[in-house]
Amino acid sequence: MAKAILGQIDRTLGELQDCASFSSTPAFRTLHKRLATGREAMASAVEFMLANAKSDPNAVFAGGVPYLKLAGIVLVGWQFARALLVAAEKHAEDKSFYDSKIATAQFFADHVLPHAVALEASIVSAKDNEGMLALSEDQF
Secondary structure (H helix, E strand, C coil), X not given: XXXXXXXXXXXXXXXXXXXXHHCCCHHHXXXXXXXXXXXXXXXXXXXXXXXXXXXXHHHHHHCHHHHHHHHHHHHHHHHHHHHHHXXXXXXXXXXXXXXXXXXXXXXXXXXXXXXXXXXXXXXXXXXXXCHHHHCCHHHX
């Protein structure tokens, strides 16, 4: 399922890049760049979890909460990209409304999407980092 969603994000990234507003509106370029980076972070986390689920389930479990956060951020970024495509199409109908959608997407791209990379690092480093896995059950 995650790989199918990544494919849908790829399609949206292509649509965003092909949009006429891509070259004239900074929000489109910024969201495209940051969503592409977040998509790669999510793909890396998914690959890590699939590769280690049987051989090191504790490492995968340790990355569970960060993965949910990462996926949430990337998926919201994807929805903002889809909203930008609608904003570009319907901008003339209500400039004030769609300008606010564009500004909100820009904010998300600048201030939230970059967190995906840090979350990916915490997920894939679980295998090499004893951290929480070093604690016994009674130490929790």
